[in-house]
Amino acid sequence: MDKFRMMFQFLQSNQESFMDGICGIMALASAQMYSAFEFSCPCMPEYNYTYGIGLLLIPPIWFFLIGFVLNNKVSVLTEEWKRPIGQRSKDPTILRYMFCSITQRSLIAPAVWVSVTLMDGKSFLCAFSMELDLDKFGNYTLLTGLSELEKLRMLARIPCKDLFQNQEIRDAASRYIRCISQACGWIFLLMMIFTAFMIRAIRPCFTQAAFLKTKYWSHYIDIERKMFDDTCKEHAKSFAKVCIQQYFENISGEMRSFHHHRSSKDDSDDEDEDKKRSDEDKLMGIRAQDDMNKVLWNWHTSKPALALRKDQMDGGNNGKLNGAANGAANGAANGAANGFVKGHTRDVEKREWAAYYSKV
Numbered sequence: 001m002d003k004f005r006m007m008f009q010f011l012q013s014n015q016e017s018f019m020d021g022i023c024g025i026m027a028l029a030s031a032q033m034y035s036a037f038e039f040s041c042p043c044m045p046e047y048n049y050t051y052g053i054g055l056l057l058i059p060p061i062w063f064f065l066i067g068f069v070l071n072n073k074v075s076v077l078t079e080e081w082k083r084p085i086g087q088r089s090k091d092p093t094i095l096r097y098m099f100c101s102i103t104q105r106s107l108i109a110p111a112v113w114v115s116v117t118l119m120d121g122k123s124f125l126c127a128f129s130m131e132l133d134l135d136k137f138g139n140y141t142l143l144t145g146l147s148e149l150e151k152l153r154m155l156a157r158i159p160c161k162d163l164f165q166n167q168e169i170r171d172a173a174s175r176y177i178r179c180i181s182q183a184c185g186w187i188f189l190l191m192m193i194f195t196a197f198m199i200r201a202i203r204p205c206f207t208q209a210a211f212l213k214t215k216y217w218s219h220y221i222d223i224e225r226k227m228f229d230d231t232c233k234e235h236a237k238s239f240a241k242v243c244i245q246q247y248f249e250n251i252s253g254e255m256r257s258f259h260h261h262r263s264s265k266d267d268s269d270d271e272d273e274d275k276k277r278s279d280e281d282k283l284m285g286i287r288a289q290d291d292m293n294k295v296l297w298n299w300h301t302s303k304p305a306l307a308l309r310k311d312q313m314d315g316g317n318n319g320k321l322n323g324a325a326n327g328a329a330n331g332a333a334n335g336a337a338n339g340f341v342k343g344h345t346r347d348v349e350k351r352e353w354a355a356y357y358s359k360v
Contacts, residue, residue: 026109030063034116041126043160045152052127056117060110067106073098076222086302094221097214111192118185121178122159128180129158132173228299238282239292 042051068074077098080090117123130152146154157163164170203211286292 026063026067027112030059030109030113031116033059034113034120039122039126041122041159043157043163045130045149045156048130048156048159049127052123052125055123056114056127060113063109063113064106067109068102071102071105073102073222076225077102079225080221083303084301087305088303091214091217093210093214094217098218098221101218111188115185115189118181118188121181124181124184125174125177126159128177129173130155132158132177134169134173232296234282235284235286235292238279239286242279242283 039055042048077095080098081095083090132155134155154164158170158173161167161170286295
């Protein structure tokens with residue numbers, strides 16, 4: 001169990017690397033699925049184009065949505081986008097940064113699927129076989145005397161090896177369309193690589209301070225949400241524990257009073273009191289359901305402003321100053337007293353100690 005907990009904590013601390021690994025696995029899975037997929041063109045004029053284009057576009061959309069579902073920042077982005085402003089304003093640049101980061105990771109697997117499909121050329125051949133002009137391939141008498149519907153049916157059978165009679169024309173037409181499909185695949189890869197290169201190259205040209213600001217606050221929003229969830233879990237655990245303890249104390253009060261008089265149970269009672277006191281501290285003064293509902297509602301509708309108060313810091317510094325002053329004054333008083341006891345009558349200068357501080 002500890003190993004699984006350590007693994008889960010590692011994945012939480014390295015979430016970005018983990019998401020990159022998930023996107024890479026999805027990309028490899030998309031390529032493996034296409035290689036294991038049995039392509040079957042319907043070879044009918046009514047369905048060829050729909051089947052070929054659907055196979056080229058629908059699985060990438062599916063992989064794109066899966067990339068969004070597996071990314072934990074989608075819920076953070078949606079929550080930040082839909083929350084009321086309250087005491088904390090919204091920054092559109094942070095929302096755009098989070099959306100672009102999610103989109104970039106989610107586009108890896110769809111890009112691999114489209115590239116593999118275009119390089120293979122089967123879906124392209126199925127979709128555009130009816131657009132061919134067979135006169136370009138040297139046989140002028142194959143389509144003579146046929147109506148338009150019969151010509152479309154014959155052209156739709158080119159992807160199907162068993163249904164087309166003239167094998168030589170079929171091979172020539174298939175190679176021609178596959179060459180066009182592979183050319184489109186190489187152009188698609190070139191465009192994707194060029195776009196990624198331009199994004200990497202142009203980003204340093206802009207102000208790095210703005211980029212660092214958006215990156216910092218996007219991480220802050222994600223970490224704040226995780227810590228708030230963890231704090232709510234701890235509070236709910238302590239709340240449930242104290243509630244159950246109070247319930248059993250009320251039910252079995254007589255038994256508890258009986259065990260309280262036994263001397264052998266004093267240490268265990270002290271330990272129970274310490275545990276109960278620690279659970280009480282974890283409640284942080286919130287001891288009613290309505291109060292907790294109010295806290296959660298206020299967190300959603302009016303999050304606190306991102307300006308930390310210095311009350312505790314000033315209180316700690318003032319305590320140190322007062323402690324030093326009191327220690328010095330007590331030392332002087334003890335020295336004077338020792339002098340009078342030993343018979344030395346020397347004058348002791350009176351010193352006044354004062355500590356001035358401002359509370360912001």
